[in-house]
Amino acid sequence: MYFWPLGKVTLSRSVKYKGAKVVYSQHGGGETIVLLHGFLEERSMWDVFVSELSDTYNVICVDLLGQGESDCLGYVHTMTDHAEAVKHVLDAEEIGQCVVVGHSMGGYVALELANLYPNMISKLVLFHSTAYADSEEKKVDRQRVIDLAQRNKDVFIKAVIPTLFAEDSLAMLSAEVSKVCEIASGFTLQGIVANIRGMMEREARVDVLKSGAFPKLIIHGKLDAVIPNSDMLEQSRLNNNITLKVFEGIGHMGHLEAPEACLEVLKEFASK
Numbered sequence: 001m002y003f004w005p006l007g008k009v010t011l012s013r014s015v016k017y018k019g020a021k022v023v024y025s026q027h028g029g030g031e032t033i034v035l036l037h038g039f040l041e042e043r044s045m046w047d048v049f050v051s052e053l054s055d056t057y058n059v060i061c062v063d064l065l066g067q068g069e070s071d072c073l074g075y076v077h078t079m080t081d082h083a084e085a086v087k088h089v090l091d092a093e094e095i096g097q098c099v100v101v102g103h104s105m106g107g108y109v110a111l112e113l114a115n116l117y118p119n120m121i122s123k124l125v126l127f128h129s130t131a132y133a134d135s136e137e138k139k140v141d142r143q144r145v146i147d148l149a150q151r152n153k154d155v156f157i158k159a160v161i162p163t164l165f166a167e168d169s170l171a172m173l174s175a176e177v178s179k180v181c182e183i184a185s186g187f188t189l190q191g192i193v194a195n196i197r198g199m200m201e202r203e204a205r206v207d208v209l210k211s212g213a214f215p216k217l218i219i220h221g222k223l224d225a226v227i228p229n230s231d232m233l234e235q236s237r238l239n240n241n242i243t244l245k246v247f248e249g250i251g252h253m254g255h256l257e258a259p260e261a262c263l264e265v266l267k268e269f270a271s272k
Contacts, residue, residue, distance in 0.1 A: 012069065015092045017085040023069035024062040024089050028054030031122075032095050033270060035061045036086065038104030038128070039195055040161060040184040042068030045103070048259045049266070057270070060098075062089055064109060066191025075190065077198040083112035090120065099270050101125040103255065104226070105195065111205035114212060124208075125217045125266060128252045130227050131235055133204040142200045149192050156192075157184045166223040166251035176256045210238040217243045217269045219262055221250040243269065 014023045025043055027050050035046045043061035053059050063070040065077045065085055073081055086109060090098065099122055102110030107129020114121045134142065149156040161181050162170055170177060184192075209216060216239070220232045229246070236244035245265050250257040 013092075014069075015085075015088045017065075017088045018073055018081070020065060020071035020073045020085070021069075022062065022065070022071070022085045022089060024060055025050075026093065027059045027061075028057055030057050031270075032058045032060060032090075032093075032098035034086065034090070034095075034098050034100045034110075035059065036100065036102040036106030036109050037061075037064065037067070038102075038106050039199070040067070040157065040187070040192070041103070041180065042183055044068075044183070045180075045255055049255065049263055052263055053267070053270075057099075058095075060089065060093065060095070062086055064106065064195075066194050067187055072188060072191045072194055075194050075197070076201065077191075077194040079108050079112040079198060079202045080116070082109040082198070083116055086113055087117060087120075096120065097122045099123040099125070101127055101266065102129055103127040104129050104252065105199055108199065108202055108205075111208050112202075114208045114214075115205055118208075118212060118214075121212070121214050123215045123217070123270065124212065125219065125269065127219045127262070128221060128224060128227065128254060130231055131205045131209050132231055133202055134200055139200050142196050146193055146196050149189060149196075153189050153192065154185055157181050163225055164252040165257060166221065166249060168249065169251060169253070169257045173256055180256075206235070206238065209235055209242060212239070213241075215241050215243070215269070215272070217245065217265070219254060219265060220244065220246045221252060221254055221257070222246055222248045223250060224252045226252045 037045045066072045100110045107126040236242050254262040
């Protein structure tokens with residue numbers, strides 16, 4: 001089994017978007033793959049993937065606004081702002097087209113990037129993510145999460161992160177779960193709340209899956225407590241250029257719960 005290389009250091013670069021510093025890293029060379037992390041994560045979540053992909057590809061990992069080393073932009077980070085920040089990174093690297101992989105919130109950003117700049121996308125991967133907007137019930141849940149974070153950020157982080165893993169993964173990956181909590185605890189409350197609000201307010205991007213000419217891959221965990229299996233099955237049927245891969249026994253964190261298997265699927269998709 002792969003284990004997350006805890007504390008791995010990577011060289012970083014940065015650009016400015018609306019005065020906010022956006023930090024990213026670049027590895028390897030060749031066709032570009034952009035990796036976008038999820039909520040309460042940073043670009044180091046992709047370390048195992050980068051070590052494999054950078055032998056063949058030019059790999060860009062971005063810290064999204066308010067997370068990792070990137071600055072907050074305000075008190076609501078819209079998916080448009082996240083996508084435009086990523087576009088600034090791609091422009092700085094003179095990248096005209098790329099494969100974009102988004103985990104969870106990063107998938108929402110990837111969809112918005114594809115909505116705004118479809119010609120930049122050669123392939124799109126939703127990694128435990130969805131093109132649906134939040135339901136009214138989900139928005140209520142997110143507000144409860146904001147209230148909890150504002151009362152006690154550390155309690156919020158320790159309560160939320162374990163729910164992202166399948167039950168069997170928690171015992172096997174205790175070090176990884178602890179590391180995710182440690183990383184998230186370094187984020188500001190402003191950044192955390194701004195990103196929750198951005199997810200609450202995001203629009204559905206089903207049209208990107210339905211009409212986008214580029215190939216799409218959906219990677220999903222059968223035990224994902226965040227995104228229903230039925231949603232992913234519905235979305236996989238929107239276009240005949242969508243591939244759905246569901247992994248048994250994992251939750252919302254395939255890059256930590258089943259990195260080798262998820263990486264193999266991603267590599268096969270990217271190489272076609």
